[in-house]
Amino acid sequence: MKTNSYLLSILVDDEPGVLSRIAGLFSGRGFNIDSLSVASTAEPDVSRITMVTKCEPQIIDQIKKQLHKLINVITVNDLTDKKYVQRQLALIKVNAQPEKKADILRIVDIFRCKIVDVGLSHYTIEVSGDNEKHDAIISLLKPMGIIEIASTGSIALARENGKK
């Protein structure tokens, strides 16, 4: 069965154990979490969880309903088919041999990234953007020798007129 990727934006009570309830729901029912990002919102006592999950189309309905059933979940917004802005942040530490330095800087420039740390033989690059941008820059930097990557999960907000 074909699986799709879904982007869920979930508002929850900012209480201990809430993340564990959500993670437990996914593991207990055999759902997958691809990426996850949690932080506070402008409203006190409310956190936003942005989650990417891959599943078959008929499962996502059940996931959303099950999430909503958790007492600490306030709203579940499926952004997948809506207009939204999405970002994720990555730090990429890449080999910077003298003969490659110019190439790396050019890529950084084209993608409007920043170099946030420089060593004798490496650069650490900060990338912010959507999934595609991340995939693109990683594929270009790979030949230079990526040493390690730290990446956040996606965060997303619906656009003002959220319908597609």
Add this chain to the structure above:
Amino acid sequence: MKLNGAQILIKMIKAEGIDTIFGYPGGAVIDIYDALAKQEGLRHILVRHEQGAVHAADGYARANKSVGVALVTSGPGATNAVTGIASAHSDSIPIVVFTGQVPTGLIGNDAFQEVDIVGITRPCTKHNYLVKSVDKLASTIKEAFYLARSGRPGPVLVDLPKNILQAQIDFKEPGEISLKSYKPNYKPNKKQLNKVVNMIRQAKRPVIFAGGGVILSQASREITRLAKMADIPVTASLMGLGAFPGSDPLWLGMLGMHGTYRANMSIGHCDLMIAAGVRFDDRVTGNIEKFAPNAKIVQIDIDPTSIHKNIEVQCPIVGDCKTALKGILELMEDLKIDDLKKGRPQWLNQIQEWKSTTPLKYDQGSDVIKPQFVVEKLYELTKGDAIITTEVGQNQMWAAQYYHFNKPNHFISSAGLGTMGFGLPAAIGAKAACPDKMVIDIAGDGSIQMNIQELMTAIESKIDIKIVILNNQNLGMVRQWQELFYEKVYSFTNMENSPDFVKLAEAYGAKGLRCTRPDEVESVLSQGLNYKGTVVMDFVVDREESVYPMVPAGGSITEMLLV
């Protein structure tokens, strides 16, 4: 008014209108027990194992249509309660379990009798709480009861650290509960109700399928009226027994793995199924592809996650069963009766034929007692008016097949989780809730030993229950599977080595009776039922009797093994 946490707890339980709780003391809850000793109006029944406390609270809730309460200590007290909590969760039974916890300062330090019971029970409670401040205690307890009984009911656990129970504050009544994240939807969509009425008008072979949700929302009268108005036959899941009178001509019997032939055949041939308060468990559906293949399905449930979970339905209705059924009935009042009963004589004739060619049957000879015979006699002698609890396995299925439940809240069984050892403590809880009712635990010789210690609870608390053991010296249901599907390799299902249940009953201070001959069944039952006090009746029954019909796991429910 200055109160400590323990006193607040008792005050809040009483405020919920609860008169009896079930519990077991320990270090972390000693302050609650101190407060219990110094109050009046709340009865505490001392169990002999914490699992028993939770099952008793469960039985109390089901018999009383209210919330049951169990109180246990931290650590092992709490973990012993988990099976009871998971059982109540599976069957959506409203209970609140209070667990003691080590003082907040010690939490996480691996203190004596510390477990993370909130973590452990997260997947098997509707919700749970760790109370970290005495200021929040009263409102948390009120919220716990509200959550347990509202929407789709279920167990709620409240973990109470010892220092919170000892802390003194000026008690203030908590305000009304308003949760921004929890608003169950009771009112169904009117458009969908109209759709159901139209579907009923078009149907020639409709069936009503009632589940535990009908009992929980107290919608028996509505489901019965709907059936009668449009001549629709009714089947029920194990949880739904009693939702519709078992002696009514429209009653099909239970459906599913051990359903009646006519109930399962009706599912296979119906063109409309009105499913109320059910979740289409695999024991009901068998092979999903072959479940009600010709039917349009209406599903009424208060929990949106129940809908489209296992079965695709054509007309989902999210809302309270009672409210939805009332709405459907109102719309039907305006219609002509003939319009509602089109094609019904042929359909009911067909069902009658299934019933007469293939009824539930067993062969009671003169030598060995058949377990079905005992249940049938029990039904006759109690005129179907007793509250029946069961253990799990063959005893449970025979009780479901041969005791014809005419009223809701009279059949109390661990249906979803299938917890052996449920019936005895649940009977204690049911009898505590309904002291004027006869309460009978139909048990097997295996299951009864799982919580046999609760006999002492019954004796000590003068809660008179009747235990009918269908003693086949086997773990019969598993044995039956071994016989049918595992080449008769009877691996560890032989239970010849059981205690003498008569002597055991006497050792606890109960009356013990044994019956080995078919012609004595009635007199032994009469003797036991008429005895004032708790009785254990040990019926030595056929060792090899199996439960039929049987749908092999994963098979189509119309393809039953019949003998």
